[in-house]
Amino acid sequence: MGIWLIVKGDIRKRKGQAAIIIILSLLISMLLATTVSVLVQSHEQYDKMAEKANVPEAVNIFMEGQTEEADTVFDKLKERPETKSVSLEDILLFQSPSIKLGGEEWYSNLTILREYPDGYELAEGRRGEQGIYLPISLKSIEHIKIGDVVVLKLDGRVIERPVAGFFEDPFLGGAMIGVKQVFLEAEEFDSVFYMTESAARKGKLLGIWTETIEGKSFADKIKALNKETGLSEGGSMYMEQSLIKMAMLILTDIFLSLLFLFSLLLLAVMLVTVRYMLASSLEDDYKEIGILSTMGYTRGRLLGARLLQVFVLCAVGGATGFAGALAAIPSFGNFALDETGILWHGGIAVLPALLAVSVIFVIVLSVTLKSLWKVKKISPVQAIRNGKADVHFKRRYQIPLTKLHALPLPLRLAVKNVFSSLPQYLLLIVVCGFLIFSLISISALNENMQDLKKTAALFGSAVADISVTDHLEETEENRQKFQVFLDKLKESEGIEQVYSYDQQYVDMDGFKMLLGIDGSFGETTHQKPIEGRAPKYDNEMMLTKIASQYLGKEIGDTVTISLDGAKADFLVTGLYQSSSDAGKIGAVMTEGYRRLVPDFGYTSCEILLEDNKNLEESMQEVEELGAEEGLDLQVEDSAAQVNDMMKDAQAGIVLLVVFFYMLSILISALITFLLAITLLKRQRHEFAVYRSMGYPVRTLRTAFACSFGMIGIMGAAFGLAAALLLTSRLFSAIFSNVGISEFKADITVTAVLLPILIITGFMMLFSYYISRKIRRYGVRQLAEE
Amino acid sequence: MQKLIETTDLCKSYASEGHQIHVLRNISIDIYEGQFTVIMGASGSGKSTLLYMLSGMDTVTSGQVSVCGQEIHGMKEKEVAGFRQETAGFIFQQMNLLTHMTCLENVCVAGYLKRGRTAKETEAEAERLLGLTGIGELKRRFPVQISGGQQQRCAVARALINHPKVLFADEPTGSLNSAAGREILDLLYHMSRRGQNILMVTHDLKAALRADRILYLKDGKIEGELSMPPFEEKDTDTRERQLIGWLSGMGW
DSSP: OHHHHHHHHHHHHTHHHHHHHHHHHHHHHHHHHHHHHHHHHHHHHHHHHHHHTTOOSEEEEEOTTOHHHHHHHHHHHHHOTTEEEEEEEEEEEEOTTSEEETTEEOOOSEEEEEEOOTTOOEEEEOTTSSSEEEETHHHHHSOOOTTOEEEEEETTEEEEEEEEEEEOOTTTOSTTOSEEEEEEOHHHHHHHHHHOOOGGGEEEEEEEEEOOOTTOOHHHHHHHHHHHHOGGGSOSEEEEHHHHHHHHHHHHHHHHHHHHHHHHHHHHHHHHHHHHHHHHHHHHTHHHHHHHHHHTOOHHHHHHHHHHHHHHHHHHHHHHHHHHHHHHHHHHHHHHHTTTSSOOOOOOOHHHHHHHHHHHHHHHHHHHHHHHGGGGGOOHHHHHHHOSOOOOGGGSOOOOGGGOTTSOHHHHHHHHHHHHTHHHHHHHHHHHHHHHHHHHHHHHHHHHHHSHHHHHHHTTOOOOSEEEEEOSOOOHHHHHHHHHHHHHHHHSTTEEEEEOEEEEEEEETTEEEEEEEESOTTTSSSSOOSEEOOOOSTTEEEEEHHHHHHHTOOTTOEEEEEETTEEEEEEEEEEEOOOGGGGOEEEEEHHHHHTTSTTOOOSEEEEEESOGGGHHHHHHHHHHHHHHTTOOEEEEEHHHHHHHHHHHHHHHHHHHHHHHHHHHHHHHHHHHHHHHHHHHHHHHHHHHHHHHHTOOHHHHHHHHHHHHHHHHHHHHHHHHHHHHHHHHHHHHHHHGGGTOSSOOOOOOHHHHHHHHHHHHHHHHHHHHHHGGGGGGOOGGGGOOO | OOEEEEEEEEEEEEEETTEEEEEEEEEOOEEETTOEEEEEEOTTSSHHHHHHHHTTSSOOSEEEEEETTEEOTTOOHHHHHHHHHHTEEEEOTTOOOOTTSOHHHHHHHHHTTSTTOOHHHHHHHHHHHHHHTTOGGGTTSOGGGSOHHHHHHHHHHHHHTTOOSEEEEESTTTTSOHHHHHHHHHHHHHHHHTTOEEEEEEOOHHHHTTOSEEEEEETTEEEEEEEOOOOOGGGHHHHHHHHHHHHHHHTO
């Protein structure tokens, strides 16, 4: 009972500090419970949805001229013990500009038109309509609604179908997957499929489900199937479900990882805050502790009382945060899954969320216990007689006031005050450092993401202004025409660089993997080695770090690549990074690929302009040059394409940046409030003395705010150093699962200055506002009657 | 003699637990230039309250206070600050030095407020005053490194740095031992003879001996006043007897 009385009394005495612990616990538990729940449940929901829709463990898309091969592989697969089930269905394939959504051009790598499969349920709309069904993600990505018209161009005919509904798609629905699938009712699909004469539009979708075999992983089974059925050598596009899941949830996972890290940052802030508050309250209550000891309270009980106090406050904040998470999760879940292709159906993941929050609070209580341990060393007699001794001047850092002539008076006082009482400000310096570090990091990520060329370079993609694709049939004559066009293009004015790049699924050491074919290693910003060197000869290749680990091959090892019966060995000369196929990719030179496909030639190229201000004009010139050579060119604005793909990720990052800034401002306000109130209380005697000398309140308030400004600058130095040291490493860890093992964060001046100015500025504003209390610290309190 | 401070019907009262406590009641006094004036009274008589109101450190409930012709009642915060910078210097019983500053800095921090003087000039003046008060060699020391008497000397130097018209002293020897107390009184008297107007509050008989004029405060009212010739060391006993006699008459 007595202990409870002490706890209540102490909370009443330090209402502000108690409120801050409650608010921080609330924020941490809410953010953590929400993040963990959405993270866990988005993966669970994906798995459930994929099971319901019967998404194959691996798919291979066979295109024009490969349909017979598809039948052979299908038959062989059926016979294998590793195969549980296999499916083969007819599909129609579309690419921009042969498909339009809602009357608008739709940039689509590949759109598969399928018969409405079993297992897929409509999230919106009705079955049985004479219309087309689209993945739900297109609603937000392309802003399509029911009734909008989808235009398909087939054999010179135009087929128009209204959108009849949207389905959740755990297969190809994510914004980060270039391929999409759309459905027609069975009869509709048959009529469209059989009226299509062009073989170029027809393809087959092969789906594989494997048996559970003890001691064999999925990779082992696929390797065996590749070897025995030729699965890896055929088809144009191969995907595994694990890769699809990763690609679908990539943005969700990245956002949630960042939020999770931010929760940890809040935890660090809370730990520092709790330590500071306990230290200052022990200092204030030194005498009281002595008095309570003389009453018979053991020091253990007194320690327990303070521990209980922190526990109670954390529990109140934690429970409120949990309740807040319950309310926030649906809208947060919908936001997080907005572009994944599936909708949010979950709630709070009670056990994981509770576990995460409990771990956090155990950490907080452990730190509390450690901070309180000094209670056990307090001697009651000494405490009552002397109280807590003043901090001895020798422990202070002194800067003579007489050496600060160059500064205005308030700033002089601030410098003197901060340096002579530096330990008091350490809390804020550390918190400020953490906040500025997180803001610099997230701002750097944002700046990288907003600049498309930087983003492309970062993700190992091609950086260009104009993309050109030739649609003529792939014959030797046409390839030569395109080569002549390339040569002429390189000679043209205003062109900085022309390069070609292609990708092809091949068999690499028994695994079907993507192979990049590069005509200009070392000349472009993408596919630069991060270890070793780029290939110089036709028997050399590079692997991404992820592919290197997947295949178990290092620099100096040999990888066997086979395609359509041709086989060649390549020496790994370097490691690079790419986000294509989540980093499971290798790259060879054009000459290297010709060892497998001797008549290979490029039918597309990327153009970098010296100045892209007159992009339209340049595109027109390229088109005219192509027409002169008799080519059927599709000339596109690369930036617009990438922008189209990246706009949602960019918008998400911007939202995250805004969220981080708002939360950081809130935290800096809380901590500034806490510290300012404590400092004002401690320094009120000093303020009264200053006022007795004739210092105006405004000067003292300005000096007080300047102290916080200096703290902000010191914290900024700490935060900047941490950002320079850790940002790239941090993002490398987050992005490593999407193929970016070495994230080089481009920390710009804006990314550094903005957080520093905002946090420091707000701290100064908050502290100036709180310092209005100085008005109350009159000289009268100095009177000794 | 010219009036330095003039009060008319000065009152101060506080509300405490529903009751109005009248600390000062209709005080009308004049303090003159060139004098070392002391206000005496028993504990709780309101002498420090009076000093704080005369020095503009506290607000009045009613009545008027004029210092050097300036009406200080009703001054705005900025004007009060200006008044403290230019007109009034203050010495407290508890010294109230800033613990994180050296003696020199404690003096300078007040001096920097004076307009029309550079920082260098302020520092030179601070050093001169510290020398004058006898602690010139301790200027780099922090308050905790020097004795109470030395701290009070530093406080005197701080109070004088802006050459105030009046030096207000609230029990400046109250927390010092007798030797240190005597040194401070000698210092104040020395300043007074050099033309510094001083108004001091004390309940210490020995402290009051150096005064030219003594006002006696009782229950918030001026009970009486005593004018004495300039202090001389050799007359100490005579002055003391005279003062005791007068104070006894006042009911001290």
